[in-house]
Amino acid sequence: MKHCRDPTSHNQSEQRLRWVFKLYFHTHTETMAKKLVIIDTDCGIDDAQAIMMALAAPNIQILCVTCVFGNATVDNVCQNVLTVLSVCERGGIPVFRGCARPLVGANNLSSDHFGTDGLGDVIKDRDPNWEKKIQREHAVNAMIRLVSENQNKVSLVALGPLTNLALAVRLDPCFPQKLEELYIMGGNMEGKGNFTLCAEFNFAMDPESAYVVLEEFLCPTYIAPWEYSCRNGLTWEFFEELINQDAPAARFMKMITSKCWAYSKEAMINKRDVYFGSCFVTYDAYAVAACIDKNVVMESIQCPVRVELQGSIARGMLALDRTNELKKSHSVYVLTKCDIAKFSQLLMESLRQPFKK
Amino acid sequence: MKHCRDPTSHNQSEQRLRWVFKLYFHTHTETMAKKLVIIDTDCGIDDAQAIMMALAAPNIQILCVTCVFGNATVDNVCQNVLTVLSVCERGGIPVFRGCARPLVGANNLSSDHFGTDGLGDVIKDRDPNWEKKIQREHAVNAMIRLVSENQNKVSLVALGPLTNLALAVRLDPCFPQKLEELYIMGGNMEGKGNFTLCAEFNFAMDPESAYVVLEEFLCPTYIAPWEYSCRNGLTWEFFEELINQDAPAARFMKMITSKCWAYSKEAMINKRDVYFGSCFVTYDAYAVAACIDKNVVMESIQCPVRVELQGSIARGMLALDRTNELKKSHSVYVLTKCDIAKFSQLLMESLRQPFKK
Amino acid sequence: MKHCRDPTSHNQSEQRLRWVFKLYFHTHTETMAKKLVIIDTDCGIDDAQAIMMALAAPNIQILCVTCVFGNATVDNVCQNVLTVLSVCERGGIPVFRGCARPLVGANNLSSDHFGTDGLGDVIKDRDPNWEKKIQREHAVNAMIRLVSENQNKVSLVALGPLTNLALAVRLDPCFPQKLEELYIMGGNMEGKGNFTLCAEFNFAMDPESAYVVLEEFLCPTYIAPWEYSCRNGLTWEFFEELINQDAPAARFMKMITSKCWAYSKEAMINKRDVYFGSCFVTYDAYAVAACIDKNVVMESIQCPVRVELQGSIARGMLALDRTNELKKSHSVYVLTKCDIAKFSQLLMESLRQPFKK
Amino acid sequence: MKHCRDPTSHNQSEQRLRWVFKLYFHTHTETMAKKLVIIDTDCGIDDAQAIMMALAAPNIQILCVTCVFGNATVDNVCQNVLTVLSVCERGGIPVFRGCARPLVGANNLSSDHFGTDGLGDVIKDRDPNWEKKIQREHAVNAMIRLVSENQNKVSLVALGPLTNLALAVRLDPCFPQKLEELYIMGGNMEGKGNFTLCAEFNFAMDPESAYVVLEEFLCPTYIAPWEYSCRNGLTWEFFEELINQDAPAARFMKMITSKCWAYSKEAMINKRDVYFGSCFVTYDAYAVAACIDKNVVMESIQCPVRVELQGSIARGMLALDRTNELKKSHSVYVLTKCDIAKFSQLLMESLRQPFKK
Numbered sequence A, B, C, D: 001m002k003h004c005r006d007p008t009s010h011n012q013s014e015q016r017l018r019w020v021f022k023l024y025f026h027t028h029t030e031t032m033a034k035k036l037v038i039i040d041t042d043c044g045i046d047d048a049q050a051i052m053m054a055l056a057a058p059n060i061q062i063l064c065v066t067c068v069f070g071n072a073t074v075d076n077v078c079q080n081v082l083t084v085l086s087v088c089e090r091g092g093i094p095v096f097r098g099c100a101r102p103l104v105g106a107n108n109l110s111s112d113h114f115g116t117d118g119l120g121d122v123i124k125d126r127d128p129n130w131e132k133k134i135q136r137e138h139a140v141n142a143m144i145r146l147v148s149e150n151q152n153k154v155s156l157v158a159l160g161p162l163t164n165l166a167l168a169v170r171l172d173p174c175f176p177q178k179l180e181e182l183y184i185m186g187g188n189m190e191g192k193g194n195f196t197l198c199a200e201f202n203f204a205m206d207p208e209s210a211y212v213v214l215e216e217f218l219c220p221t222y223i224a225p226w227e228y229s230c231r232n233g234l235t236w237e238f239f240e241e242l243i244n245q246d247a248p249a250a251r252f253m254k255m256i257t258s259k260c261w262a263y264s265k266e267a268m269i270n271k272r273d274v275y276f277g278s279c280f281v282t283y284d285a286y287a288v289a290a291c292i293d294k295n296v297v298m299e300s301i302q303c304p305v306r307v308e309l310q311g312s313i314a315r316g317m318l319a320l321d322r323t324n325e326l327k328k329s330h331s332v333y334v335l336t337k338c339d340i341a342k343f344s345q346l347l348m349e350s351l352r353q354p355f356k357k
Helices: A012-028 A045-056 A074-087 A139-149 A163-171 A201-205 A207-216 A226-231 A236-243 A248-256 A271-276 A283-292 A340-350 B012-028 B045-056 B074-087 B139-149 B163-171 B201-205 B207-216 B226-231 B236-243 B248-257 B271-276 B283-292 B340-350 C012-028 C045-056 C074-087 C139-149 C163-171 C201-205 C207-216 C226-231 C236-243 C248-257 C271-276 C283-292 C340-350 D012-028 D045-056 D074-087 D139-149 D163-171 D201-205 D207-216 D226-231 D236-243 D248-257 D271-276 D283-292 D340-350
Strands: A035-041 A060-067 A095-097 A154-158 A179-185 A221-224 A297-303 A305-307 A318-320 A332-338 B035-041 B060-067 B095-097 B154-158 B179-185 B221-224 B297-303 B305-307 B318-320 B332-338 C035-041 C060-067 C095-097 C154-158 C179-185 C221-224 C297-303 C305-307 C318-320 C332-338 D035-041 D060-067 D095-097 D154-158 D179-185 D221-224 D297-303 D305-307 D318-320 D332-338
Touching (some): A035 A139, A154 A283, A201 A207, A226 A271, A226 A332, A236 A340, B045 B283, B045 B340, B179 B283, B226 B283, B236 B340, C035 C139, C060 C074, C139 C154, D045 D248, D074 D095, D095 D139, D179 D283, D226 D332
Parallel strands (some): A060 A095, B179 B221, B221 B332, C179 C221, D035 D060, D221 D332
Antiparallel strands (some): A305 A318, C305 C318, D297 D332
């Protein structure tokens, strides 16, 4: 049997050392090799923003983008990703289609947070030949292959339901140990949900996959929960400045947010507003920003976590186990405080694409 | 059939008016009639403190104390209540034995937070004839009878698992509508528990009863959740001053907290410390204080709530439904900010008993 | 504390001896004292039949009838019981109102199996003063009182949801030990339900109460599950003969079954027909018959049982633990084979009331 | 998107016609093309027997064997399959390693029903180079590839936990529609389990996968539940005759059953004995026999089914929905009555391998 490296040897102090080292390295070295990244996405508007941020980062090399259902059907997600890459003139990055539905699928939820197509329902000139531009290999197999070819060098950034990741560890139990790091946008910290009463959207859409990933991915894991983005939200003035930049990416972002209620600050009060006040929050970009530059994260909680599977109101909720009630040996980093200045700068730069070469 | 008053007519604006009126009344009138109160308790150390606070309040008349399992067996609880009343020379207040176990009892939890006997395991001269001092009527029947005899005049203060209250509404569906107000110490607001991973002690001990009470008690309801007490904790210096007063009640409190780890600020780090920092927190007294004087409460959230019954880690968790996801018509007040000066004063006074007449 | 008799001393071999003794006694003694019985019912048509069977039995003295919601509201049930007693000229038997809803009530089921009023919606001359004929004491308190006054002499026959019984053991933990025997119509044996996919009506209506009763009632317990009645059904010819007898009770039964689809053999195929074929099945009478004469029961399985509370399709299902997976010490008798001749005779006699004195 | 053939067109009457046709065809034609079969197995002793039966069937061509955890670890299962193929001199059939653990894995069950290695812990000369004989492709990908290459021609026979099948439909949503037929050994019909209180082993080991397969595999599906094998068990005399045949396969079977308590008729009473009496039951062979020759199945129930995921005692239980409570459009065949003579003959023949060519 192909035995994985002992996950317990991938221990916490080792992780911390690595982080410290990398922070140093990152700060002091200009000639650093690029970070290899796979982005797994259910490409809605905020995923589009997050992908653009990764595309704009000089220290990031995107190996591929893998698609999953979520903000829209997986087919819409594929098209959305192709569109974003095209706007940024980065069509060479391979795109893989992944799962079309949750791991078990006992609940039946859907969303039109960002319109039916996930990008605000405003794009008219969709490419009729998009399917030919999608790689034939399944996203999960592609993930496994690329990570196996680049062991301990790939950072995986997950911006949607975690279905592809859960399948990857089932097909290759060593997959998590081959990762350099895992970044997740998803989950929540305080029992309040933005989709169901107690659960955040990405986790609520596939609680079983979230459970599997957080129980079995023993690599260094950074979670940007809902509260992280909401507590570190930006002003609507910043949003206006952001999308009114003179560049194709900014114009694209302005277009797709133009008719989307989620980007209208006058819109009906939503849950975020009730809990955190009105502000501009581009969820997925927070996870990508942490991957690009760890200094963007100013504070985090290191502790074991678990996802509730059985609850009638709490199904899909993420729970932090700060007092080690569950006797788990693995801890993750739950991000809590963001350097908003650094984050804003990353956002601004991301919409100036395509860059001249 | 004895039809209850339409609960929907007991509406929210009416409630608010009543509160406003009472605040006014309470502030400006010296000759106010005493508030009739039933205390339902699983008498541990903080319940003892809370009962003493109620005994000391000049505007409160305690109709009876009803006992329930929780911090100790219901028999220990009965003895503890008799002891507290005896220390304060208020032995005339009737004490009723209630439920010995949770409504359904599918989980099997126990606690020695305040020692095996609930009062720190230091009391030696227990009364061997205590059973004769307990009323023969069951606590639940006594509650129903006393509230029916004093319709819309009785405030019920629940300091333990809510089993007696759940049974009361089953035996008399109109019981909640006959109450003036309900005060509960229990539950939590942010998905973090002090007993199980996600649930607070009183709710975790009997989630079904907590569910029943919060779904069916449509009277004005004030919940002092775990976070309320923790976020409004007092200093250990205050605690020293409190228990070192020269009065029987203070000496009693000093004795029962003397060997209890929960009252040792040097003790092992507990969950409260992890989340809120080290401080002196006497949970149940916060609910009693709100009943004595509404001005002690500086802020609260008014919203529907629900208790999770099905969860594997979230069973017993209280969830606030601030965006009305559940379409419930009834809201409760979840207390969030306390006037610590007023609260401290009530505590100080409570340990100067028995008062000279 | 009032300690209950040790339930483990109420052991299985003792139970078996008692049964053997009673069978002998019952067969050979004419001068036997009457068996004291309390009937707890959600009086629908088959409950009416069952009550009449108990009224007709010369060896049975009915102490009282306690009412519970189920086939109809508890108020309708009260009226139905009064009507049945009146038809049989046994108005002297006290009737108590019990619980109007399930113990926890997290599900929201209802039934019109026997019409809205539970007795086929054909009775026109309802007594407008019926409420005065209902005792003032709550059914649960009455049960506890009567059983305590006649310790180890009362057989309790439960024909509806087990809510009253669950409350009784909460209010008096010794209640089960004071019972002579418990007979229950309810539950199922083979994972097939007649109300939800996997659960029988009485248990599905209040799974928590069924759970409590089957975990905590350690007295000799006889369960007549759904399959027992269906597998021992009678012919529609027998039914015709039964209701066409020349007596008020028969005429009453003919009237209330006249427009009820459940008593129309030509009616739409129901679940019973799918599983067991078409026949006349009067559920509750099977439990009463076992109480009247143990010889009616030809075979039973003695084993521990448990009710599923958590299931999404199996909630309320009864499971037999014949291989002692659950390590429970208490077993019940699950009835499987009925002496149909004896049972038919009891039915026939029951509809010849009122009897001349 | 690769759209699957409309599953609703794969309708029930079409299925029935096909069956009828094939029965006719099978009976009257000698020159029939061989049936292409994939066997998915957690190879314990009865799986070994079942595989041998398939190997012996002249009308079956085994495309591959895919392995899954269950009776032993997936690595042991791989070795067991290689051993069985080697005994029968059919080493050319490719073997693929599949999943090592359940889809979600929230429960943690294990079994030593057939010894630690799944084949009775008696094999000593294990091949140290076995891993080289396992194909490099993952079982799930191999399944998808082979079924896609032979659309509507492959029968899939699943003898273990259904994890590989659940993954296959996640990776290729059209996978079920490309299957000719699906045969499953697993589940139960009457709420009684052989592994947990209410669930059968294969389903209890991975309830989520069983749920996914029975909700999403809309191809013709034949389930041989636990009761089917138990109700159609063979005598221990037959077993003696079976394993004492003069052939390598029989000698192998005699060896691996020699020290296994499950094959000792004098062994401790097990659940099967309690419910069905003592007999020789070789579970998995019943599913293979149905695939080889539909005439072996004398009776079946056609209805929708569902697996319970949430239950505390019923988790993993299979429920038959004969009255269409769940409003599902897809039905499966649940086998109930077996032609024991035909089945015995298939068993006898299966142990005469390797066959002379």
